[in-house]
Amino acid sequence: MICSCQNCHIKTIFFESLHEGEELEKYCNARTEITIPAGKRIIKQGDKIKSFKYLQDGLIKLHRKSKSGNEQIISFGKPMDFVSIQNVFSNKKYSYSVTALENSTICVFDLSIITDLIRSNGKFAERIIETTNKASNKILSNSLDMISKSMYGKVASVLLFFQEKIYFTYGFDLPVSRKEIAQYSGLSIETVIRLISEFRRD
Amino acid sequence: MICSCQNCHIKTIFFESLHEGEELEKYCNARTEITIPAGKRIIKQGDKIKSFKYLQDGLIKLHRKSKSGNEQIISFGKPMDFVSIQNVFSNKKYSYSVTALENSTICVFDLSIITDLIRSNGKFAERIIETTNKASNKILSNSLDMISKSMYGKVASVLLFFQEKIYFTYGFDLPVSRKEIAQYSGLSIETVIRLISEFRRD
DNA sequence: ACAAAGGTATGATATAAATCATAAGTAGTA
DNA sequence: TACTACTTATGATTTATATCATACCTTTGT
Structure with a gap:
């Protein structure tokens, strides 16, 4: 079986930790690729988290309405800068919005597929932790820089x-x-x- | 076998996901409890990450020397606000320091114990992701508030x-x-x- | 074509915050 | 004791930044 993700330039997130065969096939079939035009919102703050998403190609902004009520931009991101797992296990709802700044492509997985993979595949869990931590460390580091x-x-x-x-x-x-x-x-x-x-x- | 961690008030991080018996025993034996006096540094930015640490009791500050060279405080934290996994899988070295503000107690694990647990115990992996994400989301949210x-x-x-x-x-x-x-x-x-x-x- | 809305631009002014200067209190220590 | 280093404190002044006002340009819709 051939999976088109093998050509994805950020396949490293998932591929190295998945076994050929059943696991890979499951992953491939669960994936939906969505094209988003510039300016369109991908994720809305407050919405229930139903899927796992990451940016495959394009440019996006993360933003939120802060407690004081004003719209604040959290970060600008290219592929690898946005992987949506951060909130998935600690929160039922998104605490931020995501909007495309240029025409973008995102990959969408049913959440249970990813949860199952984390439970059953330790190497995958490790890889997810690594990837999402890198993304959120970068965001935090930039935010801290902004303060001073x-x-x-x-x-x-x-x-x-x-x-x-x-x-x-x-x-x-x-x-x-x-x-x-x-x-x-x-x-x-x-x-x-x-x-x-x-x-x-x- | 009785493990003193059963009385720890933040045992929820680990306990619920560990099986009685072998796994629990391994976890218990690997743990070292260290008392830190107020004012003493626990973790030094730039040091190699050799262990997994979390705050069991007390009060600490996370801080770093920013790119521009000034000492910046990232956050103040009580138990559950600081769990050191964030960098562990995405970085070989600490990108921040941790210093006790009051007399504190930390628990230290050999890193391999935690890595093995994540690989072998999916429930534990999920729990670790949840806990560390909550901690880092809180830090990010406060930093973003500071900007505006x-x-x-x-x-x-x-x-x-x-x-x-x-x-x-x-x-x-x-x-x-x-x-x-x-x-x-x-x-x-x-x-x-x-x-x-x-x-x-x- | 026109109006309406939003983005960009710039000047004048007011306010927020940093810097400079000085001094008093406090802890460590020789 | 006296010295040093450090923290807290406050006033005077300068600089950074926000606000208010106005204008022009571009896009969108009618």
């Missing part, structure tokens, strides 16, 4: 992220609005606009 | 944390210095001192 930076550092870090981690070039169109950068950095929109204007002049 | 709060909100949230989550009373001695609150909130020391003076006057 000046406005220059905050905005520059966002621009650098897209330049160095996403587009690998100087001339690119920002996939996010000034408002979204403000929601991510905790600055006001006007401050972000002013800083980007200033950076552009330099 | 004013200085009043930042300092007030620290004072409220100790009042509502640690001491359950109005009159208590802060277990942290003004400097530590500054390192946690990203504010200057003077600002923190001023705000606490102001809160006290009200």
Whole structure:
């Protein structure tokens, strides 16, 4: 049996820990690939968690409505930066939303498939822990950085992220609005606009 | 066989998923309980991870030296707020330090014991994922709150944390210095001192 | 074509927060 | 005792950042 996931560039999450044959087949059949257009929400904060999702291709933002009521962006992410297991075992509902910033592809699994795999396949459990921890460590590390930076550092870090981690070039169109950068950095929109204007002049 | 952990008030992390007999005995024997005096460092950022640790009793701070070189406090934690697995599978070295704020007790396991348990006991793996995710979600959520709060909100949230989550009373001695609150909130020391003076006057 | 809504832009002003300076209290210690 | 280092404290000043106001541009819908 041939599984198209063998060509997936982030197959490392699952493949190495699954045995050929029954287990692999089960995994393959349970998978649904969904294409998401830019701008569309993939996961809505507060919704019941019914499936396990991860980003296969594209660019997304994680965001949430904070306790104080304002919309806050948690992180921008490419494949490997978003794997949805974090909440699955500690929470019945999503504590954040996910929205596509560019046309994206996600893979969706029925939750029980993943739960069964974790219970029955120790190597897989280990791999899931590793992958999700890496993703959430990165998010936490960036959030902690945001707390102690000046406005220059905050905005520059966002621009650098897209330049160095996403587009690998100087001339690119920002996939996010000034408002979204403000929601991510905790600055006001006007401050972000002013800083980007200033950076552009330099 | 009787294991003293049966009286531990956070035994829920492990006990429910372990079978009586061999597995439980292995777990019990592998455990070392260590008493840590207030002020002493438990884990040092950059050190190789050789064991699995969690806080059984007391109060600790997680902290790190950030990329920009300043000492930053990540979170203050009581039992259940700190379980060290986060980095264990995704990192060879600790990316943060842990220091006791009050006399504390930690439990230490040889790392291989926990790894073996995860591989062989699916229920345990699930429980570990749940516990560590809860701990790191809480830390992330608080960090995200810090990004968009004013200085009043930042300092007030620290004072409220100790009042509502640690001491359950109005009159208590802060277990942290003004400097530590500054390192946690990203504010200057003077600002923190001023705000606490102001809160006290009200 | 037009209006409406939202994004970008910039100036003027007010407020939030850092920095600089100084001093008093407190603990350790020679 | 006196010295040092560290924490808390407060005032004066500067700098960083938010807010308010206005305008232009682009997109969307009618």
